[in-house]
Amino acid sequence: MAKKAAGENSKKASGNARKAEQANKKRQEAEAQAEAEEASEWDKGSKKGNKKVEDAAFKKEEAARKKAERDALLAAEEAALPTKPLSSKQRGAAKVAAKRTGKIDDFLDFNKDTPELSASGLDAALEALALTTKDAGISNKDIDRHPERRVKAAYNAYEEKRLPEVRKENPGLRLQQIKHLIFKEFQKSPENPMNQDTNIHYNASNNEVHQKKQEVKSTREKKFT
Incomplete structure (x- = not known):
């Protein structure tokens, strides 16, 4: 009788181990599916053509912003230079x-x-x-009037910039966890078009x-x- 009980306990333990292994496998599959769904969330409702247009628009706006900064800096430097008295010819031209x-x-x-x-x-x-x-x-x-049109391109640029920095700051996190942190940062970032003080509703007078x-x-x- 004792040997039979031992055999039954062995079979039961083996069955429990298989069940635990299957449960762990299902959990891993569920986590992988959740990560895949989260990763694809940004791609919903967008097409490659729209992304190219948004990226191009963002690059154009960024170039214009940098040019404005350079012009402002040049104006500040010129304003700081000592002024020379105008000659009579220059005063006449003025x-x-x-x-x-x-x-x-x-x-x-x-x-x-x-x-x-x-x-x-x-x-x-x-x-x-x-x-x-x-x-x-x-x-x-x-x-x-439409800051939402620039969010996708702005986020892509923000993620590209922050990804190596956040990865270095958090070496133990998985890629999807790092992207989640970056996304949360972006929600409050001044680089988010939705956070600009110049936004107004689309049909403003x-x-x-x-x-x-x-x-x-x-x-x-x-x-x-």
Whole structure:
């Protein structure tokens, strides 16, 4: 009788081991499927053609932004250079230019209502300098009626930049876990088009656009006053 019980216990243990192995296999398959679904979530509703268009638009906007930064930096450097007194010929040319352009004083005083700003650091100085330009550097093109169209391309660029950094910071995480962290970062990042202060609803009127520009200007000025 004792031998029979031992045999039954052995069979039972073997059966339990098989069940545990099958359960573990199902769990791994479920995790793999969940990761695959999460990875494909970004691809829903998008086509390769749309991605190319979005990437191209993002690159074009990024190039324009960098050019604006270079122009602003150059203007700041020129403004810091000591000025030389104008010769009589130069003063005459300036008067001619003033007559041709109309009320030159109005042009020069467009920022007379801008409060005195102070900033430290190159990026902050460039941002403050932009606020002293006409319309505080905020054009109608900066007012975004459809920021959602740029999210996909912006996220791809953000993920590409952050992936090696986050992987280095978290060497024990799997790729999908790292991407999940990056996605959560992007939700609050200023590089997310949905977080821009220049966003407005798609059917905004001209008056609403003007009000938005004034709100953005006021908000940005508070950072440097």
